[in-house]
Amino acid sequence: MFCRTAGNETPAMLSRILSSALRPRAFVRALRRRILGARGESCACAYLRRRGFLILAMNWRWRRGEIDIVAGIGHHLVAVEVKTRRRLWNLTTQELVRESQQRGMRHLLKAYRSQHSALVRRLLLWHDRADLIIIRPTTNLGTAWLKVTHHHEHFFF
Numbered sequence: 001m002f003c004r005t006a007g008n009e010t011p012a013m014l015s016r017i018l019s020s021a022l023r024p025r026a027f028v029r030a031l032r033r034r035i036l037g038a039r040g041e042s043c044a045c046a047y048l049r050r051r052g053f054l055i056l057a058m059n060w061r062w063r064r065g066e067i068d069i070v071a072g073i074g075h076h077l078v079a080v081e082v083k084t085r086r087r088l089w090n091l092t093t094q095e096l097v098r099e100s101q102q103r104g105m106r107h108l109l110k111a112y113r114s115q116h117s118a119l120v121r122r123l124l125l126w127h128d129r130a131d132l133i134i135i136r137p138t139t140n141l142g143t144a145w146l147k148v149t150h151h152h153e154h155f156f157f
Contacts, residue, residue, distance in 0.1 A: 040084025077125040
């Protein structure tokens with residue numbers, strides 16, 4: 001699946017970067033990283049919607065963790081971790097999502113389920129699962145495109 005970037009998405013967390021006292025080079029790197037991540041997450045949301053997923057939340061935070069995308073499909077409540085890469089690195093999926101991150105996602109999804117129990121019951125989302133979406137750049141006839149790779153049930157709960 002390929003998704004063309006619009007280039008006009010800006011993350012809501014830019015104000016936190018702007019208020020921090022970073023050196024100019026570090027500031028620019030942090031800003032680029034946030035914008036790249038926001039574009040990747042918006043592209044992943046569009047991809048999931050086209051696949052029939054119902055997006056329930058984006059960047060859902062609880063205590064010290066965050067789920068990039070919380071979605072529902074069929075009878076599954078899905079936590080989606082989005083990894084956006086600027087270069088075409090050949091990393092395995094185990095290198096992208098560590099064991100500690102998997103445990104954290106499990107706890108976060110349980111917290112989401114308990115805090116939004118009425119919505120989850122109404123949508124009949126009985127099972128939990130976690131997916132991984134990897135977004136990498138590719139070139140197609142000289143135009144910048146993003147290649148979306150979706151790993152279903154990347155890790156189990």
